[in-house]
Amino acid sequence: MIAFTRGVPPPESFPAEQLAECARSVLQNDAERVLQYGNAAGYLPLREWIAGECQVSPEQVLIGQGSLQLLDTLVRVSIIPDDCMFVEQPTYDRALTIFRRTGAKLFGINLKNGVLDLQELEAKLADGILPRFIYLIPDFQNPSGALMPLEHRLHLVELARTHGFYLIEDGPYRKLRYKGQAIPTLFELAPEQVIHMSSFSKLISPGLRVGFMLLPPELILKVSKFAEDTYINSSYLNQALAFNFIERGWLQEQIDFLRDIYSVRLNAILDELRKGFREMGTWVEPQGGFFVGLNLDAAHELSTKEEIHQAGLVLTDSQGFFVEGGERFIRLPFCALTPEQIREGMARLHHLLEV
């Protein structure tokens, strides 16, 4: 079976020996702090490092057990009945589940050829549909791999300012860029209108469960208090491991190492797409991240679960990425597969779609 499913890092990417060294150091030098309860906002040295990286005050940084849980906390605190939320369509399925649970009315704004349809968004606003939040993954989007162009970022923050809503910018893939130049984040463009979230799951290891959120001053205390009331605090031990790893200069080395592995895998999947799938659908060529999204043409039906299984493939249920629809979309995560597995998997997929 070849699994084009979750966007998980491959085990060969885990810096286990380095983390063991970090654990030794942290438990030798900071045991009283990392083994105790602490402030829900997180381990201060890591908050300060993130604040420095992102040019905010450490008071605006909230660290937690992965960024998804922080997103859940944010919407539990902020969403009230009859609220609306906009999301890119397709979008990250787990975020969509979090939003559905709030009871907010959800609207998917379509990505057209990988670009958010701002006309559709503005039409909603003109109709008087004002969102509390717009959730966006501007860098190497999950599940499409798309990159939001600068002019769209500028336009979005302008809309947020004018209409008084927040943009939630989810950026876990941003540092995994394999070609091209970085574009400013939404947060860099308008920190007062943007809640930025990211994590170390894709850069160090998901097992640490260390993610973070940058919140504007008017939200940080409310969200941190709710987090404290839910779980007291996330593990400082894990946060200290991440900080120690960074302090030793290993994060940049690790990112360079990941780029080397992943860019080869991205090229492998793009080669297969270009060779065999031009007649079947469209995709955006990602410059980074974990995913390519394949939009099937009307002539090509997605197979049934049973057919997919018989073909030796595992695919994520695409409808989870959409508020409505999603029957003609396939997410292809490429980082956890070797180039050989990618070639074999794409051959199987091609055969399946041809039938």
Next chain:
Amino acid sequence: MIAFTRGVPPPESFPAEQLAECARSVLQNDAERVLQYGNAAGYLPLREWIAGECQVSPEQVLIGQGSLQLLDTLVRVSIIPDDCMFVEQPTYDRALTIFRRTGAKLFGINLKNGVLDLQELEAKLADGILPRFIYLIPDFQNPSGALMPLEHRLHLVELARTHGFYLIEDGPYRKLRYKGQAIPTLFELAPEQVIHMSSFSKLISPGLRVGFMLLPPELILKVSKFAEDTYINSSYLNQALAFNFIERGWLQEQIDFLRDIYSVRLNAILDELRKGFREMGTWVEPQGGFFVGLNLDAAHELSTKEEIHQAGLVLTDSQGFFVEGGERFIRLPFCALTPEQIREGMARLHHLLEV
């Protein structure tokens, strides 16, 4: 300042060197599993160990980032509008906050001389007030230090069976018994009516953030799925550290070590209470755990925050332990203070209450 506040373990109790050794071992032998995402239910070897200890199937064990978060997940999944919940009064303030957020109607059933008033409870049931859950801390209760007698345990599980509600049994202090013999848990008496929760925070370290819940088969899948949808999974690295610590035989050693420290501290605070506080109030003599609860007589007012601060003391706001009331109660955690600090703190408290 002497802080009679949260029930945290003292830093001198943390087995930092042993945990460093566990980290080395776990990252050498099980890195692919502990550094990856995993099933929300938790790290299988630890689930299996807990299952063996508690005589349940591993499928009934859910491990998470501390037990409070699991409690939050349980009530988010289970409580529906117009539900009722009963709690001991006083009870653990953080659990009460979790319950208040659900919107359930809360009823405090009073502890009278440390014993749950079952007449009051049965009167509620006779009035047609049927709870979804009753939340209980039978062993060395937070905040009173009380121990629930066996006949009350038997009576409660009988009521749960008859009326068809669940008992939530919170047991983090159970293994910290300094005198007397263990009484069966509610879960041991009626596993089908009881949701048992506990954690390693008080036995190894709060910094690991490893707690667990035993759920009946009809609830486990729903609660685990909700947990997955909220945070994917809690850190397997931390869960593996706890398991490795246990596997080496260090948990029992650690518990013996903690009993030695804490029983001296319990005796110190009981000595002070007996010497100076008989005229001021009543308390139950705990056989274990972290707390003694002092109920002030009507003649003795609790001081204002300012007076308490000026006396060089920090006390938890007692009203947090009560659904209603709580003005005449003082929680005295004794584990994180040395006998000298306890003597000095109790002298200050005595002086304050005398004025």
